[in-house]
Amino acid sequence: MKYSTQLARLRERKLAQTRAKLDRLGTQDEDDYGNILPPPDFAWQPPKTDGGGTFQGARAWAAVFRSLMEHHPVYIDADDALAGRWMFMLSRMRPQYRLDRAPFPFDYSHLEDEQRLYDITSGIGADAHFAPDYHIGLQLGWGGLKQKVRASLEKHAGDAEAVELLEAEIEIIEGVQNWIERTAAAGEEMARMETDPTRRENLAAMAAINRRLVVQPPSTLCEACQWLAWFNMASRTYNRDGAGGQLDELLRPYYEHDLAEGMIDDDDALYYIACLLLNDPHYYQIGGPDKTGRDQTTAISHLILEAAHLLKLSCNITIRVHDGLDEKLFRRGIDILFSDQLGYPRFSGDKALVAGFMKNGFDAGLARERIAVGCNWMSLPGREYTLNDVVKINIAKVFEVAFWEMLDNADAHSVENLFSLFSTHLRHAIHCTARGIDFHLAHQYKNEPELLLNLLCHGPIERGRDASHGGVDFYNMCIDGAGLATVADSFAALEQRIEDESRLGWQALAEALRKNFDTPDGEKIRLLLSGSDRFGRGLSRGDKWAARITNLFAASVKAEPAPVGRNLLPGWFSWADTVRFGKTVGATPNGRRAGAPISHGANPHPGFRKDGALTAIVKAVADVQPGYGNTAPLQLEVDPCSSHSPDAKIIVGNLIKTHFDLGGTLININIIDAEKIRDAHKHPEKYPDLVVRVTGFTAYFASLSKEFRQLVVDRIIQEQVC
Amino acid sequence: MPIGIVTDIQRFSLHDGPGIRTTVFLKGCMMRCVWCHNPETIAPGPQLLFYPNKCIGCGECLAACPQGNHHFVHMDDTNPAAPEYGHATKHAFSRASCTVRGACVKRCPSSALQMAGRRMEIADVMAEVLEDRMFYRENGGVTLSGGEPLMQPEFALDILRACKREGLHTAIETTLCYPWSRIRPLLGELDLIMFDIKLADAENHRRHTGVSNRLLFENLDHLNQCGRPLIARTPLIAGINDNENEIMPIARALGRLDNLLYYEFLPYHPLGTGKYEALGCATPAFHAPSRQTLRQLAGTVRAQAPNIKIHINGKPEENYEIQHTTGPLA
Numbered sequence A: 001m002k003y004s005t006q007l008a009r010l011r012e013r014k015l016a017q018t019r020a021k022l023d024r025l026g027t028q029d030e031d032d033y034g035n036i037l038p039p040p041d042f043a044w045q046p047p048k049t050d051g052g053g054t055f056q057g058a059r060a061w062a063a064v065f066r067s068l069m070e071h072h073p074v075y076i077d078a079d080d081a082l083a084g085r086w087m088f089m090l091s092r093m094r095p096q097y098r099l100d101r102a103p104f105p106f107d108y109s110h111l112e113d114e115q116r117l118y119d120i121t122s123g124i125g126a127d128a129h130f131a132p133d134y135h136i137g138l139q140l141g142w143g144g145l146k147q148k149v150r151a152s153l154e155k156h157a158g159d160a161e162a163v164e165l166l167e168a169e170i171e172i173i174e175g176v177q178n179w180i181e182r183t184a185a186a187g188e189e190m191a192r193m194e195t196d197p198t199r200r201e202n203l204a205a206m207a208a209i210n211r212r213l214v215v216q217p218p219s220t221l222c223e224a225c226q227w228l229a230w231f232n233m234a235s236r237t238y239n240r241d242g243a244g245g246q247l248d249e250l251l252r253p254y255y256e257h258d259l260a261e262g263m264i265d266d267d268d269a270l271y272y273i274a275c276l277l278l279n280d281p282h283y284y285q286i287g288g289p290d291k292t293g294r295d296q297t298t299a300i301s302h303l304i305l306e307a308a309h310l311l312k313l314s315c316n317i318t319i320r321v322h323d324g325l326d327e328k329l330f331r332r333g334i335d336i337l338f339s340d341q342l343g344y345p346r347f348s349g350d351k352a353l354v355a356g357f358m359k360n361g362f363d364a365g366l367a368r369e370r371i372a373v374g375c376n377w378m379s380l381p382g383r384e385y386t387l388n389d390v391v392k393i394n395i396a397k398v399f400e401v402a403f404w405e406m407l408d409n410a411d412a413h414s415v416e417n418l419f420s421l422f423s424t425h426l427r428h429a430i431h432c433t434a435r436g437i438d439f440h441l442a443h444q445y446k447n448e449p450e451l452l453l454n455l456l457c458h459g460p461i462e463r464g465r466d467a468s469h470g471g472v473d474f475y476n477m478c479i480d481g482a483g484l485a486t487v488a489d490s491f492a493a494l495e496q497r498i499e500d501e502s503r504l505g506w507q508a509l510a511e512a513l514r515k516n517f518d519t520p521d522g523e524k525i526r527l528l529l530s531g532s533d534r535f536g537r538g539l540s541r542g543d544k545w546a547a548r549i550t551n552l553f554a555a556s557v558k559a560e561p562a563p564v565g566r567n568l569l570p571g572w573f574s575w576a577d578t579v580r581f582g583k584t585v586g587a588t589p590n591g592r593r594a595g596a597p598i599s600h601g602a603n604p605h606p607g608f609r610k611d612g613a614l615t616a617i618v619k620a621v622a623d624v625q626p627g628y629g630n631t632a633p634l635q636l637e638v639d640p641c642s643s644h645s646p647d648a649k650i651i652v653g654n655l656i657k658t659h660f661d662l663g664g665t666l667i668n669i670n671i672i673d674a675e676k677i678r679d680a681h682k683h684p685e686k687y688p689d690l691v692v693r694v695t696g697f698t699a700y701f702a703s704l705s706k707e708f709r710q711l712v713v714d715r716i717i718q719e720q721v722c
Numbered sequence B: 001m002p003i004g005i006v007t008d009i010q011r012f013s014l015h016d017g018p019g020i021r022t023t024v025f026l027k028g029c030m031m032r033c034v035w036c037h038n039p040e041t042i043a044p045g046p047q048l049l050f051y052p053n054k055c056i057g058c059g060e061c062l063a064a065c066p067q068g069n070h071h072f073v074h075m076d077d078t079n080p081a082a083p084e085y086g087h088a089t090k091h092a093f094s095r096a097s098c099t100v101r102g103a104c105v106k107r108c109p110s111s112a113l114q115m116a117g118r119r120m121e122i123a124d125v126m127a128e129v130l131e132d133r134m135f136y137r138e139n140g141g142v143t144l145s146g147g148e149p150l151m152q153p154e155f156a157l158d159i160l161r162a163c164k165r166e167g168l169h170t171a172i173e174t175t176l177c178y179p180w181s182r183i184r185p186l187l188g189e190l191d192l193i194m195f196d197i198k199l200a201d202a203e204n205h206r207r208h209t210g211v212s213n214r215l216l217f218e219n220l221d222h223l224n225q226c227g228r229p230l231i232a233r234t235p236l237i238a239g240i241n242d243n244e245n246e247i248m249p250i251a252r253a254l255g256r257l258d259n260l261l262y263y264e265f266l267p268y269h270p271l272g273t274g275k276y277e278a279l280g281c282a283t284p285a286f287h288a289p290s291r292q293t294l295r296q297l298a299g300t301v302r303a304q305a306p307n308i309k310i311h312i313n314g315k316p317e318e319n320y321e322i323q324h325t326t327g328p329l330a
Helices: A004-025 A058-071 A109-117 A134-155 A160-193 A197-213 A221-239 A247-260 A266-279 A299-311 A327-340 A350-358 A364-369 A395-409 A415-447 A484-500 A506-514 A522-530 A541-559 A578-583 A613-622 A646-661 A674-682 A706-715 B060-064 B103-107 B122-131 B153-165 B180-187 B202-209 B214-226 B244-255 B273-278 B291-304 B317-326
Strands: A243-246 A283-286 A316-321 A346-349 A392-394 A474-482 A566-572 A634-638 A666-671 A691-693 A698-700 B003-013 B021-026 B047-050 B070-074 B089-093 B113-116 B118-121 B141-145 B169-174 B192-196 B230-236 B260-267 B310-312
Touching (some): A004 A299, A058 A160, A058 A221, A109 A415, A134 A221, A134 A247, A160 A197, A160 A221, A197 A221, A221 A247, A221 A266, A247 A266, A247 A299, A266 A299, A283 A299, A316 A327, A327 A646, A327 A666, A346 A350, A346 A646, A350 A364, A350 A646, A392 A395, A392 A415, A395 A484, A395 A578, A415 A474, A415 A484, A415 A541, A415 A566, A484 A506, A484 A522, A484 A541, A506 A522, A541 A566, A613 A634, A613 B003, A613 B122, A634 A646, A634 A706, A646 A666, A666 A691, B003 B122, B003 B153, B021 B153, B047 B273, B122 B153, B141 B153, B153 B169, B153 B180, B180 B214, B192 B214, B214 B244, B230 B244, B230 B291, B244 B260, B244 B291, B260 B291, B291 B310, B310 B317
Parallel strands (some): A243 A283, A283 A316, A316 A346, A392 A474, A634 A666, B169 B192, B260 B310
Antiparallel strands (some): A346 A666, B003 B021, B070 B089
16 A cells, blocks of 8 residues: 555544543543644634624624634645644534534523423534535535525525525635635645655645635545545534535546546545545445445445545444445445444445335435435435434433323323323423424524535525525424333333232332432342343333334324424434433333433343343344334444454344344444453553444544443443354 | 243354354253253253342242242351341252242342243244344254253254244254154254264263263264254363363264264353352363364364364364454453
8 A cells, every 4th residue: 555654644643633632622422523623822713793792693604604714723734635624613612502402592492391391402503414415516616616606696686585695605615715725825835845755745736736626626536535525624613514425426436537547546546535534534325226226336435445444543434235235345344344343334224214214205216315424314415404313302201201290190000001191291292392393493594504514405505595494405304212222111110010010019119219229128129120021132021112112202203293394204312312311310110220321222221131132132123213214223332252253244244234124224333342442441541542433423432431431331242243 | 732841042142053043942951961061951840040149138039939948047147037138148048948939030139049941832932033033044043952952852843843834944952862763753844953972982971971872873874864964063071071082983983974064172161150059059160171182182083084074162173273362252
């Protein structure tokens, strides 16, 4: 490999940058994102806007963003094929920002009581979390995008909303162009100063490419990667947007062109792609069907996998598994999963995703175009607004509300009565969430318009409407439930221990829960509950309840009235919120103590089964898919007895394919060495380059909080796979 | 509907035949191998396993047991009066008078008391077997194991028939120490036969397993004619059978089999020792042969029967070094 020295140095620098982030910012239970710290002497203050200390609306966001772009430090690494790193997240620089609750200048106090009651993450004011269509940018370049906006501005001269939006878009573009232009100039200067001929040549080439990209669209593979990197960095800086696209198909024309012209070989291509993946761990899909069903795997799909393998850093690549998938790509993906043990690639299941999305009334072609570009989510690039992964209902909290209502008020204590109350409260929670989504859709464009993503969508520029406000064609809005296993196991425990076996009375249980099992026989009761017939065991009460709750949740979401054009899609996902959600819920009848994390996504609680846990979990999660095209991912930690065993790879391949045959939608998988993870949990500093797939995203293990590292350790399935 | 006694049904079983399998362990074995790592499978009826270190002293079993076989005594045993619940106590269990009805097991919240062996109908077994049918694919399936599945021949046959009706690949693990007339009816329902040869010397076999190996060697000729693929296995225990005198005749006998897929060494592992304690028995102390001995014995087999493929712990011999040096991490 021609560039192994450069890539090794880049990797070392990336690890040093990650350590510096950890030292400065402390542990972060999030994606790595690819950002680095600004230079210590850098200072910038947002320009004054009308917002009184904050900024809202297209004009203000554009002004602040442009100013940041014009001041943003320039970053060039002579070993890199691509220039630039991002350092700031504007959306988090507003006062009162919280990850679970974005600032929003419109009053929604009429929803807040229920949001608190059911611990709803409403998504009101949340941003990004839908996918751009990079083709638009790659075809037009920043200059072409500006022309397109200007033409639309002329057309919509009498439309105030459009004028404000489109003028802001021009500011945004010019801000990005400024950043690129300053980078090109700095590159030229560095090239002049550089004495090493290889580095000088690389710096000069980088400078020339960026000089061109200020206005022109990319024409080579290296330029295309650089263009994608600029858009990603700008969009991250604006509002953390991390959605990628079908990377193999985006890059294929440039790769084939450069190869045919004799401009590059595969080593060059690997280097460019590795630098793109290093620049930012965006979510990219490779392989999978095009809209006619034909597999999209080509030589560059393989190169993308190999580039990740060369880099061995945090990376979010998903292989879309379908019947026509190139088997070599699938097998190589598993090889790399085993050899690198860094949680990539992930796998998504085409069959259930397509069938599920079609249940909303869409055709198969459109369903196939809805690709894996986010933590747990699919999106139609450039055509769909979704709020994916930012709207969640803590159903453990909903259960708690129903449980205590029955215990405190009703005479007839029974599991069926409880389920009836739970159903009622779940519908209330869903209704409240849906109203929140409508409120967001009505106001978000005045709060935080999607000024970067709009540029790469079909509609917002043409119509002069923000993507959140009628700019795109599809509004398939996410509602994820979290805590499925906690609730299913609670129902199963009540049914088994109170009603079927008469081992426990309602009041004795209530007393134990109120006191968090801190009573003379509290531990006995807790073990009795936690030892009941749990979700994930197979043919168990818990499995039955999990299926029933899934049906209830999906049906209740789909029964919500849909204001014009808006469609709700149910999923099970908790992202990194299992800890936060757990803190709001008291002790539960599954033997879980107050404040302990709720269950992860669609997974059973750890310890659900002693042996046979792998096939059991693979089947259990496939059986609880809400089934409308959004996911309920299977999170899998497997410690095979040997990472070199060919049999273990065949078996893991079997597990993945069977999960998708059974109806699964997405697998986030870690092939790990349990001893190493346990040691890293005790001594994170010893493993600075250990990456794990925490949930949909990967993160440096050492950068996670202790609580989160514990969750990963607890999830490991102790089963030999060879 | 025939009812059998099943020790356990293990899903995602990778060491009892090819692919991903479900192994149904039928309870009861006529052998008394002193190194057995599944002692709870030997007796034909259900048995109580007691793990004192899991006991939380809740006293549920005291009330549950009609014979009063569970007691709590003071830790220091100085005060014979029944101590109060929650105090420093020790759980004592009178196994001799236990009738294994299992009432205490049902009440125990902490799994300190467990039952080895449950009565099951074919439909119950099949429900569990079919849970993983999607994982079996081309080469996986169902394996009947024990104990010795031929101790419950009718139940075993009914399970195999039910599996074949579902189109599943079937296998059996047996000691072959039965008259051929008991084995033959199962053949039509089996895709693979795995059998153990523990010792070649007749006297040694009787001494260490309690049973003659005459039928086993007689049955090899029948097996060779039945046309089914075969896998032979020898558990290797240091000082018992890890020597050429035992392995050489076994290899010679196996070399005459036309359908032998491979011959597998299973070095002793001590994973069953905790179960001896839970059954109230003394824990035997055995060891696995050294790697050097394993290599020598593999050489012995090759010298006697060059056509035989050798596996060690489920892997071809040539892969064993990698497996062993990497070590089981799970």
